[in-house]
Amino acid sequence: MSPPGSDLAIKRGPDLIELKNVSVSYGSKEVLKDVSLEIKKGKVIAIMGPNASGKSTMIRLMNGLLLPGSGDCLVDGINTRDDMYYARRQVGMVFQDPEDQLVSRKVLDDVAFGPKNLGFSSFESLAVAIESLSLVGLEKMADKSVHDLSGGQKQLLSIAGVLAMNPSYIAMDEPTSLLDGEGTGLVREIIGKLKSGYRGIVLVTHDPAEALLADEIFVVDNGKIAMRGTPEEIFSRHEELESIGVDVPQMLRFSKRLKKLGADTGDLWSVEGAVREICHWS
Numbered sequence: 144m145s146p147p148g149s150d151l152a153i154k155r156g157p158d159l160i161e162l163k164n165v166s167v168s169y170g171s172k173e174v175l176k177d178v179s180l181e182i183k184k185g186k187v188i189a190i191m192g193p194n195a196s197g198k199s200t201m202i203r204l205m206n207g208l209l210l211p212g213s214g215d216c217l218v219d220g221i222n223t224r225d226d227m228y229y230a231r232r233q234v235g236m237v238f239q240d241p242e243d244q245l246v247s248r249k250v251l252d253d254v255a256f257g258p259k260n261l262g263f264s265s266f267e268s269l270a271v272a273i274e275s276l277s278l279v280g281l282e283k284m285a286d287k288s289v290h291d292l293s294g295g296q297k298q299l300l301s302i303a304g305v306l307a308m309n310p311s312y313i314a315m316d317e318p319t320s321l322l323d324g325e326g327t328g329l330v331r332e333i334i335g336k337l338k339s340g341y342r343g344i345v346l347v348t349h350d351p352a353e354a355l356l357a358d359e360i361f362v363v364d365n366g367k368i369a370m371r372g373t374p375e376e377i378f379s380r381h382e383e384l385e386s387i388g389v390d391v392p393q394m395l396r397f398s399k400r401l402k403k404l405g406a407d408t409g410d411l412w413s414v415e416g417a418v419r420e421i422c423h424w425s
């Protein structure tokens with residue numbers, strides 16, 4: 144079910160988010176410096192980098208929460224300077240702390256809040272909410288209080304809330320960094336499921352294992368894109384990564400081992416499956 148009026152927005156370009164020569168300063172401090180990148184619908188992009196390198200600033204630009212000081216951010220060809228609401232509508236945000244995104248006491252109402260705001264009737268909003276809860280495996284919790292959910296389930300709830308708005312892209316800002324192992328597993332599983340969908344996913348993460356879910360990784364260092372490539376390309380350059388300040392677990396340093404595992408299965412990116420096994424991900 145598409146939200147009412149969602150077909151009224153006039154796309155002006157291809158299905159992608161583009162940052163074009165973007166710079167951002169907070170006061171006199173320049174935190175992004177001439178950054179350019181593209182995120183295509185249907186792809187998962189991970190953004191990694193040390194603390195304060197500018198990762199969150201990049202995704203705040205993408206959904207129009209922030210406008211660039213110079214350069215442009217376009218969503219489907221529409222400049223966020225001209226229409227920040229198109230970006231807000233098309234780029235759903237999932238934040239680090241799910242508590243920040245809770246708006247209702249009851250699970251179902253929390254997810255129905257977004258579609259209601261978009262103009263769905265109460266009945267339609269509840270139907271969309273149930274569908275979204277099913278997508279993240281929380282449908283049985285629909286009648287519960289949000290306070291009955293674990294941290295991981297709360298993050299799934301915020302993902303369901305975003306899915307209910309049917310955005311073309313979802314930007315996640317360290318969605319597992321406050322969760323325990325079990326919660327992290329739950330959220331990763333859903334990110335893995337979203338990966339096979341048509342939406343574009345932008346995942347800001349400090350966790351190299353999580354970045355393996357991506358089709359492409361951008362590594363940001365001091366406001367610039369220092370590295371860009373597939374997970375396999377990026378992790379095979381682990382010394383460079385570590386010099387930037389991105390910790391690479393021992394396991395991912397064995398790029399030869401990854402390649403061998405890939406060769407064993409005949410498909411390099413079933414390496415991801417092998418890594419999952421080695422990392423004991425469910």
Ligand SMILES: Nc1ncnc2c1ncn2[C@@H]1O[C@H](COP(=O)(O)OP(=O)(O)OP(=O)(O)O)[C@@H](O)[C@H]1O
Binds near residue numbers: 198
């Ligand atoms: N609203 C703001 N006002 C002033 N400075 C800010 C603001 N938001 C971010 N900054 C500063 O900009 C720099 C980049 O912040 P940003 O949150 O984009 O980095 P990050 O890579 O996401 O960091 P982390 O991994 O620690 O979350 C940091 O030095 C931060 O303190």
